[in-house]
Amino acid sequence: MFDSKKIDNFFEEGSLASGRTSGKSGHMALRRAIKLGFPCVAAALLGLMIVFPKIKKSVDLQDNITIPRKSEMEKMHMEETVFYSTDKKNRVNKIVADRVDEVEPGSKVLKIINPKGWVPTDDGKLVITADKGYFDQNASVLKLKKNVKAVLNEKTTVTTEEATYDFNNESGFGSQDVKAVGDWGIMEAEGFTFSKAASLLVLTGFNKVTNEKGVISAEKETRIYQKENKTESYGNARVEQKGGHLTADKIVAYFTDKGKKELLRAEAYGNVVVKTADKTARGAKGQYVPKIGEIVLYGKDDGAGRAEISSADGVVRAYKIVGYLSDAKKKELVRAVITGNVEIVSPKGSAFGDRGVYNLATNTIELFDNVKIVREGNFISGAHAETNLLTKISKIDGDGKTGGRISGTFYKKGKKNENKRR
Secondary structure, X not given: OOOHHHOOOOOOOOOOOOOOOOHHHOOOHHHHHHHHHHHHHHHHHHHHHHHHHHHHHHOOHHHOOOOOOOOOXXXXXXXXXXXXXXXXXXXXXXXXXXXXXXXXXXXXXXXXXXXXXXXXXXXXXXXXXXXXXXXXXXXXXXXXXXXXXEXXXXXXXXXXXXXXXXXXXXXXXXXXXXXXXXXXXXXXXXXXXXXXXXXXXXXXXXXXXXEOOEEEXXXXXXXXEOOOOXXXXXXXXXXXXXXXXXXXXXXXXXXXXXOOOOEEEEEEEEEEEEEEOOEEEEEEEEEEEOOOOEEEXXXXXXXXXXXXXXXXXXXXXXXXXXXXXXXXXXOOXXXXXXXXXXXXXEOOEEEEEEEEEEEOOOOEEEEEEEEEEEEOOEEEEEEEEEEEOOOOOXXXXXXXXXXXXXXXEOEOOOOHHHOOEO
């Protein structure tokens, strides 16, 4: 269902925080984890919820079969039991159990030993097993306990120690650690909840997906919206790769609704940080659109803050930073367009403008409109400037309106406060 060999990198090497690339070791964790891991895990965990109703429907538990009758045992007891049912697509579901016993006479609570179910899916089959289970006819609640395992198409295996499903509310949950292993990696969470009506699966507590390229994690929860083709991770959501990481309060990913669930857009909100070995990018929110190879960082919505890219050579700030990846399989960030109250700060001074272009390959920045360069209390103004963050050399010129002229104020060394021009 998912072709991991054709997955593009999410935050490729040379992301907004770096202008370099390491080829095949590009950032794949977020794309692979969300695009492969979450849908596969969702399918497997949803399978737990699919098989629960089948037990109820296969044996007519609502016909009070546990009420003792004359010449019968006080408690209902069945051995080597087999249940069959069909779904809406007329596919046969099969559940077997070594033994089924009523816990107490007339309690309508059944204990099921070694339940195992085979559930057909649209793309294969799901196999569910557990050491034991309990079905409460009064509350219409089924609990599977100890060594609960779901295997999807022999590719993804989900394990936990306990899972509960409420038929009346069509919802389920598990408060024990849950783990899923597949060719996309390893997923771990402290628990899960599921709502059939909302088609919502939630990985609760600290959760993470690990593969050979890195780790994606969240401290609070990750929500998987089946109908909306969307995932949301909350609470210090983090993507870690060799050489860098991305963190945010919340990370949201949107997918196509057919086929391989291609990533359409990923968004990060709150305290967004993209960091590599030599550069750090920060913003209030960010967005990545893989189809056009664009990464965007924004300052605060109220305009009180700015996004920034910082390194040992200096800091670049603006209300909005748009990074563009190269065309060569979108491996490397080649430039960034910076707009709105642009500021460049370096050890030699500062430069300001309304907009600019940051060339990461040459580490140079061009500024346009209302440009000003400030150094040791002196300043010079013009229409266009170019600053090299490596050499600390800046050039400035005017425009046609001023005849190409520039203006400035210069103070004698040590006489700044006397306002004397050199």
